[in-house]
Amino acid sequence: MLLLLHYLVAYALLHLQGAAALPQGITPSEASSITSATPTGTSVVEKERTCDFNTINDFFVYANRNGLNITVEVQKCQNLCLLTYGVxxxxxxxxxxxxxxSIQAAFTILLGPVYRILYLSLAPVSSFIRDLNDIQTNFFSSNGFFVGSSALATLANLSQNPSTFEIAEMQAMAFLQVNSILVTFFCLVVAQPMSRWAARVLLYFVVFVLVIVALGKSHLGSDSKANWRLASDGCAHSSTDYSVINPVPYPSWTVAIFAVAGTIAFWLQSLKEKFQADMLHKSLFRLLMLFWILLIGLLTAGMVVGLTMMWRQRRHLRSLVRDQFEDDQWGFGQIAALAIWAPILVELLYILNDLLQRKSERWNRLNETISVFFSPKALQGSQASPSPNLQPQMKDQGGSGRVIEVASGVTEAANELVVRSSGGRGRIMTCLSLLEAADEARAMSGSLKHFSRTKVIICEEAAEMMEAHIMSALMPGVENFIQIGDHRQLRPQIQNHPLSPETSTRNSWQLDSSQFERRAVGEPGLKPAPIA
Known part of the structure; x- marks a missing residue:
């Protein structure tokens, strides 16, 4: 009996010692769940825990069915973090x-605010700066299609239950690209026909709507948002790198505010262009310019922030998954992604080649030789067009850049008029025929320099010539102007029917009356000229 009493006392003491070692009322599973986000129930027995799941959604279904604490289970099964964030x-x-x-962001800055500043300050005196406008226009189209395709790919990927890392990357990418498209649009130099400008506005609107929708949906889904948050908390306890990769939580109405702000900014952009030419609203124009500068600065900063977030999240994921990281391999898709910006560089090479042709006669001859080798017809085109070295030669003689540009444009317009005027070319050129021109073919094919020393002009069929054509033939240096014709039989032919003799407006303009007829018949206050 005494021995049995000793055993009972020893058992009681050991039982009390074990109770004091562990606080009453708290199981080991509950003690671990104190630091987690929200306990979802009691844990299963250790031997029943499994960490083998194909997708993170399979784990969520298993945890909710068995009442498991998602945060605690993720801490104990590290492979679940790979399913949560992906590789x-x-x-x-x-x-x-x-x-x-990165190239997109760099081109946005260089061809956006930087080029706009250079264009406003140097375009009147630099043809090279004006030619760069083609590169900006090309980039606007390429950037628009790149942003639009990325937005469509984002919407397609979001419907396939992407990982937390993919959602965070798509969110940062959408933020980068919506700022890029806005900066490019607000800094675009309008130097094309209004029909093309309307098409570019339509492209901007469609792309802006797509990227705004992608930005609004780039967050954790509402159905499993709580499960994703709990799994992310469990991974963050294991490594602080996981906390960097989480998408930024924001309510849906913030995207609506961003869309409204972009629309208002577009409206203010149109007001800026309207008030720029209005002398009565100079102060309002300066205020809009200040707002425009601040807006461009904020959008550019937002674009840089989005790009930095993408690189940072990618770097942290690579440090976590190590050898399983899949994004450092160069494949066909990676090369094709870089090739989207190749047309911008090709257009720049074209412009630089044109610049070298204007600066170097040797480089110009080399280009002509190569062109004739591949296409013999190119020689005829080069002979019909003015020499690219004409502008540097005129500039050396003291002419300003603006005068050179206007003079070159007038020469090109004159050549185009000679080529296109099929019916009136013979009469106009006959009227400009000179005594030193041996035949009509020489006068038609000669340039304006053939007429610079003319003193006598003979105009046949003068009764068919409009007075504007006659005045165009009176170039400086002409001393004698001989007109031959019969105003009683022929008159100028008016192609515009509202101005033809059959209408009532004919009496106001009398375009069918030639200068030859007016001088032959006479006008009020002016006697008829002697007729031979």
Whole structure:
């Protein structure tokens, strides 16, 4: 009996010692769940826990069915963090795609605010700066299609339950690209026909709507948002790198505010162009210019922030998954992503080649030789067009850049008029025929320099010539002007029917009356000229 009493006392003491070692009322599973976000229930027995799941959604279904704490289970099963955040997506954050995003941001800054400043300050005196406008227009189209295709790919990927890393990358990418398209549009130099400008506005609107929708949906889904948050908390306890990769939580109405702000900015952009030529609203124009500068600065900064977030999240994921990271491999898609900006560089090479042709006679002859070798017809085109070295020669003689541009444009317009005027070319050129021109063919093919020393002009069929044509033939240096014709039989032919003799407006303009007829018949206050 005494021995049995000793055993009972020893058992009681050991039982009390074990109770004091662990606080009453708290199980080990509950103690671990104190630091987690929200406990979802009691944990299963250790031998029943499984970490083998194909997708993170399979784990969520298993955890909710068995009442498991998602945060605690993720901490104990590290492979679940790989399912939560993924191991990368080459189509989204591959090395080629990341360089493509970086080139997009660089081109946006260079061809946006930087080029706009250079254009406003140097365009009147630099043809090279004016030619760069073609590159900006080309980039606007390429950037619009790149942003639009990325937005469509984002919407398609979001419907396939992407990982947390992919959602965070798509969110940062959408933020980068919506700022890029806005900066490019607000800095675009309008130097094309209004029909093309309307098409570019339509392209901007469609792309802006697509990227805004993609930005609004680039967050954790509402159905499993709580599960994703709990899994992210569990991974963040294991490594602080996971907390960097989480998407930025924001309510849906913030995207609506961004869309309204972009629309208002577009409206203010149109007001800026309207008030720029209005002398009565100079102060309002300056205020809009200040707002425009601040807006461009904020959008550019937002674009840089989005690009920095993409590179940072990618770097942290690579440090976590190590050898399983998939985004550092160069594949066909990565090379194709970089090739989207190749037309911008090709257009720049064209402009630089034209500049070298104007500066160097040797380079010009080399280009002509290559062109004739591949296309013999190019020689005829080069002979019909003015020499590219004409502008530097005129500039050496003291002419300003603006005068050179206008003079070159007048020469091109005159050549085009001679080529296109089929019915009136013979009469106009006959009227400009000179005594030193041996035949009509020489006068038609000669340039304006053949007429610079003319003193006598003979105009046949003068009764068919409009007075404007006669005045055009009276160039400086002409001493004698001989007109031959019969105003009683022929008159100028009016192609515009509202101004023809059959209408009532004919009496106001009398375009069918030639200068030859007016001088032959006479006008009030002016006697008829002697007729031979």
């Amino acid at each position: 990368g997506n080459p189509d989204l954050s591959g090395i080629g795609m990341m360089y493509a995003y």
